[in-house]
Amino acid sequence: MMPLRHLYVHIPFCLKVCPYCSFYKERLEPTRMRRFLDALLLELERESGKRLLQPRTIFFGGGTPSALSASQLEYLLTGIRERLDLSALSEWTLEMNPATVSMSKARLLRALGVNRISMGVQSWDPALLSVLGRVHTAAQAERSYEILREAGFDNINLDLMFAVPTQTLAQWEATLEKTIALGPEHISAYCLTYEEDTAFFERFSSGLYAQNKDWDADLFEATLDRLEAVGYDGYEISNHARPGRECFHNLAYWEGADYLGLGPSAFSTCGAERWQNVADVQAYTSRIFAGESAIGFREEVDASTHLAERIAFGLRTNRGVALDLLGPWQSVVDEYLSEGFFTHDGARIRLTRKGKLVADTLAEAFV
Amino acid sequence: MSIQQTRNFCIIAHIDHGKTTLSDRLLEVTNTISMRESTDQQLDSMDLERERGITIKSHPVAMEYTAKNGQHYTLNLMDTPGHVDFAYEVSRSLAACEGALLIIDAAQGVEAQTVANVHLAHKQGLTVIPVINKIDLPTADIESCKRQLEDILAIPGDEAICTSAKAGIGIVEILESIVERVPSPKVMADNRVRGLVFDSVFDTYRGVIGYIRMASGTIQPGLGVKLMSSNKNYEIKDVGVFTPKMETRPQLNAGDVGYFIANIKTTAEIKIGDTLTEQRHPSDEPLPGFQEIHPMVFSGIYPINTADFEHLKAAMAKLQINDASFVYQAESSIALGFGFRCGFLGLLHMEIIQERLRREYNMDIISTYPSVIYEVLKTNGELLTVDNPAFLPDFSVIEEIREPIVKATIMVPNENIGDIMGLVLEKRGVVDHTESLDTRRVMISCELPLNEILVDFNDKIKSMTRGYGSMDYEPAGYRADKLVKLDMLVNGEPVDAFSSIVHRDKAEGRGRQLASKLKEVIPTQLYVVAIQAAIGGKIVARETVSASRKDVTAKCYGGDISRKRKLLEKQKEGKKRMKSIGKVNIPQEAFIAVLKSSAGG
Ligand SMILES: Nc1nc2c(ncn2[C@@H]2O[C@H](COP(=O)(O)OP(=O)(O)OP(=O)(O)O)[C@@H](O)[C@H]2O)c(=O)[nH]1
Ligand SMILES: C[S@@+](CC[C@H](N)C(=O)[O-])C[C@H]1O[C@@H](n2cnc3c(N)ncnc32)[C@H](O)[C@@H]1O
Ligand code: SF4
Ligand SMILES: [Mg+2]
Numbered sequence: 001m002m003p004l005r006h007l008y009v010h011i012p013f014c015l016k017v018c019p020y021c022s023f024y025k026e027r028l029e030p031t032r033m034r035r036f037l038d039a040l041l042l043e044l045e046r047e048s049g050k051r052l053l054q055p056r057t058i059f060f061g062g063g064t065p066s067a068l069s070a071s072q073l074e075y076l077l078t079g080i081r082e083r084l085d086l087s088a089l090s091e092w093t094l095e096m097n098p099a100t101v102s103m104s105k106a107r108l109l110r111a112l113g114v115n116r117i118s119m120g121v122q123s124w125d126p127a128l129l130s131v132l133g134r135v136h137t138a139a140q141a142e143r144s145y146e147i148l149r150e151a152g153f154d155n156i157n158l159d160l161m162f163a164v165p166t167q168t169l170a171q172w173e174a175t176l177e178k179t180i181a182l183g184p185e186h187i188s189a190y191c192l193t194y195e196e197d198t199a200f201f202e203r204f205s206s207g208l209y210a211q212n213k214d215w216d217a218d219l220f221e222a223t224l225d226r227l228e229a230v231g232y233d234g235y236e237i238s239n240h241a242r243p244g245r246e247c248f249h250n251l252a253y254w255e256g257a258d259y260l261g262l263g264p265s266a267f268s269t270c271g272a273e274r275w276q277n278v279a280d281v282q283a284y285t286s287r288i289f290a291g292e293s294a295i296g297f298r299e300e301v302d303a304s305t306h307l308a309e310r311i312a313f314g315l316r317t318n319r320g321v322a323l324d325l326l327g328p329w330q331s332v333v334d335e336y337l338s339e340g341f342f343t344h345d346g347a348r349i350r351l352t353r354k355g356k357l358v359a360d361t362l363a364e365a366f367v
Numbered sequence: 368m369s370i371q372q373t374r375n376f377c378i379i380a381h382i383d384h385g386k387t388t389l390s391d392r393l394l395e396v397t398n399t400i401s402m403r404e405s406t407d408q409q410l411d412s413m414d415l416e417r418e419r420g421i422t423i424k425s426h427p428v429a430m431e432y433t434a435k436n437g438q439h440y441t442l443n444l445m446d447t448p449g450h451v452d453f454a455y456e457v458s459r460s461l462a463a464c465e466g467a468l469l470i471i472d473a474a475q476g477v478e479a480q481t482v483a484n485v486h487l488a489h490k491q492g493l494t495v496i497p498v499i500n501k502i503d504l505p506t507a508d509i510e511s512c513k514r515q516l517e518d519i520l521a522i523p524g525d526e527a528i529c530t531s532a533k534a535g536i537g538i539v540e541i542l543e544s545i546v547e548r549v550p551s552p553k554v555m556a557d558n559r560v561r562g563l564v565f566d567s568v569f570d571t572y573r574g575v576i577g578y579i580r581m582a583s584g585t586i587q588p589g590l591g592v593k594l595m596s597s598n599k600n601y602e603i604k605d606v607g608v609f610t611p612k613m614e615t616r617p618q619l620n621a622g623d624v625g626y627f628i629a630n631i632k633t634t635a636e637i638k639i640g641d642t643l644t645e646q647r648h649p650s651d652e653p654l655p656g657f658q659e660i661h662p663m664v665f666s667g668i669y670p671i672n673t674a675d676f677e678h679l680k681a682a683m684a685k686l687q688i689n690d691a692s693f694v695y696q697a698e699s700s701i702a703l704g705f706g707f708r709c710g711f712l713g714l715l716h717m718e719i720i721q722e723r724l725r726r727e728y729n730m731d732i733i734s735t736y737p738s739v740i741y742e743v744l745k746t747n748g749e750l751l752t753v754d755n756p757a758f759l760p761d762f763s764v765i766e767e768i769r770e771p772i773v774k775a776t777i778m779v780p781n782e783n784i785g786d787i788m789g790l791v792l793e794k795r796g797v798v799d800h801t802e803s804l805d806t807r808r809v810m811i812s813c814e815l816p817l818n819e820i821l822v823d824f825n826d827k828i829k830s831m832t833r834g835y836g837s838m839d840y841e842p843a844g845y846r847a848d849k850l851v852k853l854d855m856l857v858n859g860e861p862v863d864a865f866s867s868i869v870h871r872d873k874a875e876g877r878g879r880q881l882a883s884k885l886k887e888v889i890p891t892q893l894y895v896v897a898i899q900a901a902i903g904g905k906i907v908a909r910e911t912v913s914a915s916r917k918d919v920t921a922k923c924y925g926g927d928i929s930r931k932r933k934l935l936e937k938q939k940e941g942k943k944r945m946k947s948i949g950k951v952n953i954p955q956e957a958f959i960a961v962l963k964s965s966a967g968g
Contacts, residue, residue, distance in 0.1 A: 191921040193920070217917035220917060250924065309928055312931070312935060357917050359918070359920075364939045
């Protein structure tokens with residue numbers, strides 16, 4: 001049996017819920033945390049009974065994994081170390097919110113094997129941080145970054161957001177410059193998406209906020225230009241890294257690898273099976289303890305769906321897609337090549353700058 | 368019952384003056400229908416009629432009435448459609464009567480179709496009984512109505528009966544005056560069988576049911592008859608009267624109004640205005656006034672979902688069985704796929720058919736902009752009729768294009784005359800004369816191209832006059848004019864559904880309007896979309912839909928993959944339902960928006 005190489009763990013708690021965010025999360029409730037952590041460990045045990053787990057990458061996402069206290073983190077990470085074969089592990093990422101970073105936590109994480117931190121900065125501009133309803137200040141974010149460095153993290157990603165309401169080009173450029181000056185190994189720069197069931201979406205629907213695709217495109221292009229110029233390789237639509245510092249966990253998703261997800265709302269894909277746990281801490285916990293399945297949704301990813309996904313998501317990365325996968329769509333590929341959306345080096349197809357801007361429209365042809 | 372005891376009358380009025388409501392009261396007072404079983408608008412039996420409050424078909428009904436003189440009478444009532452689209456059907460209903468109740472809305476006074484209907488009634492030699500209805504309204508002005516009767520229609524005002532159909536006032540007076548004033552049916556002396564067919568319906572179980580007024584002779588089951596326009600023979604299976612349900616009678620005699628059923632297969636065989644006669648002793652001449660009716664307005668009807676073509680075809684066939692004035696023929700459009708070219712009596716008729724297709728047959732349809740029939744004289748002397756701009760021959764072989772003209776009468780308050788004259792001019796009309804009706808209103812007689820008044824003319828009159836203006840029109844032949852074909856091109860390819868025939872002077876403006884409307888409704892796509900309006904190959908307007916600059920999801924983590932893929936699939940599915948012209952996808956909604964917008968005309 002081929003071992004499973006990628007593990008995701010969802011920690012669905014945040015100090016405060018941001019008005020734009022649609023990830024599954026709850027307000028932090030420290031009292032019942034132990035039970036939840038035990039459920040995670042129990043789920044891990046059950047899953048390792050079913051298949052061979054030998055991860056190369058682990059990703060603790062959320063929510064805000066760093067919202068857990070140092071002792072809770074210690075309990076969870078130790079528990080995981082005890083139950084997992086980590087001999088193949090090369091990347092262990094944990095997402096942090098700047099308001100939840102402390103030196104003790106950072107040292108602890110480092111000591112327990114976490115070697116990559118992804119921190120949500122979003123902006124260095126106080127006014128925009130308040131538009132985004134963030135719990136931290138810019139100064140706090142900068143201090144947290146320094147703490148992480150001091151604690152020995154040499155692989156750090158900072159999340160940024162552009163096209164935020166009221167944001168000017170100058171504000172965005174300043175945020176980019178400040179980030180570049182700090183020199184993280186990796187920068188994720190996301191265009192704000194109005195996700196359904198968020199306060200931002202409501203404001204967008206009511207006309208309070210507006211979206212201007214041209215403006216989004218301008219900011220997006222400015223981002224690509226600037227980060228490219230200072231040596232960050234835009235290896236995926238929103239992700240930029242120093243050479244060799246890509247997020248291998250995310251690359252695995254985009255390249256169609258199998259992965260196991262633990263925790264409420266987490267997705268897993270193994271071969272033709274894909275499933276998602278219920279997005280509800282209570283239900284998740286009680287089902288796990290009752291020995292029941294925590295799965296809330298299942299779907300079969302047949303060969304053609306799998307191929308469609310590999311193409312659609314592979315195209316988003318600068319590795320692109322092997323030309324031979326695109327055989328059935330020869331005429332579309334030719335059209336996109338001649339219209340300047342695609343380039344190729346003989347073996348692989350890649351998006352051009354022009355193509356990146358409309359990657360979704362292009363991907364439609366292959367699903 | 369003797370013929371002296373029969374009265375045949377119809378109700379005529381401008382649209383909405385209360386014909387149907389008044390008929391209901393007459394049915395109740397004569398106990399033809401008891402109050403309890405009465406649903407409002409008793410005679411409007413089609414759902415659509417009841418809902419829109421517009422009478423579409425003629426509805427005959429026989430009422431029994433004992434008058435104050437103690438005598439017993441059969442009163443045959445005909446409710447007729449008030450809309451100009453159905454003017455011919457109205458004229459045939461009138462021909463089946465000796466008298467007409469002329470309803471005038473006390474708050475509105477005499478309106479354009481009031482005048483037109485009175486002319487029709489006089490032409491048929493009918494006795495006209497004026498009725499001023501809706502006197503319960505606070506805005507009712509009985510005196511002014513009486514003056515208008517005299518001034519405009521030369522009918523003595525004091526002959527008018529004042530009623531409220533709603534409140535049930537004056538109903539008995541109407542019945543009495545029908546008995547007194549309407550003559551009993553005149554009968555031709557030779558006793559040959561002559562029956563005027565004034566309408567027909569199709570019943571799934573009984574086949575075609577002809578509505579008939581016997582002018583002379585008697586028909587009964589077993590009689591061999593023929594329809595004179597087609598010379599086709601049939602055998603009578605059943606005859607009877609409407610009470611208002613169909614009720615079998617042994618026979619129908621001269622003067623009677625009722626129905627007959629023979630072995631007639633489709634309503635297309637039985638033409639409104641035709642004469643039914645006996646095979647063995649036929650009448651020498653048909654009854655006067657028969658005309659073939661021809662559709663005046665054409666439009667393409669297409670299924671939104673191309674797979675529904677066969678359903679649509681079946682639905683159209685069913686509709687036509689009941690309504691022979693609706694014609695259709697398969698056609699195909701590059702933009703819309705397979706559908707039908709349909710002909711209608713007028714715009715209301717068109718809307719009704721479209722609505723019935725949607726509602727009764729659950730069809731999702733799209734219809735192209737309505738067109739009239741053009742006569743095209745080619746340079747080689749050949750004369751074509753063209754009801755679809757797409758089939759206009761090349762301009763190099765066209766000598767001239769002639770368009771249908773109507774004679775219109777428009778009645779408006781004095782203060783609106785300037786606006787209305789402006790509107791007429793804008794619609795390329797020529798005012799013939801204007802005439803004061805009384806101190807408040809004028810009547811404008813003018814000629815207008817039918818094409819120009821197809822869509823919003825009546826609405827415009829209504830809104831310019833706050834509802835007080837009205838109009839009526841009749842066909843007045845064809846006239847040549849500087850007409851051109853306007854094509855809309857998308858990335859250089861003509862989209863046939865958007866082609867139209869327009870006057871040279873208006874073509875550019877309309878081209879610009881259409882182009883900007885299209886720009887609004889065509890979504891941004893991967894490529895730049897050029898929209899052009901062209902007259903005979905010359906581009907007169909252009910717009911550009913710039914290519915979409917950004918369409919890319921920002922964040923795509925592991926869990927998002929299913930959701931994202933499904934979004935892509937959905938988007939793609941959506942595009943499948945669009946029509947593609949070259950590389951450009953035009954959503955169905957875009958077609959609808961353009962075809963609906965008044966810019967489409
Ligand atoms: N106040 C008042 N309203 C009336 C009276 N008679 C009819 N109406 C209203 O006038 C409107 C039109 O009445 P209809 O009986 O449908 O008119 P119609 O002449 O049959 O209309 P078409 O068949 O469309 O030509 C309806 O809303 C009736 O309720 C009346 O005596 N008084
Ligand atoms: C799970 S959060 C990261 C960690 C932590 N919860 C935080 O917010 O600091 C993932 C990241 O997704 C991005 N994100 C969340 N919602 C988004 C949205 N609606 N549009 C664009 N990016 C979004 C933010 O940059 C955020 O930092
Ligand atoms: S952005 Fe991060 S902190 Fe904010 S609600 Fe989402 S997961 Fe929580
Ligand atoms: Mg009516």
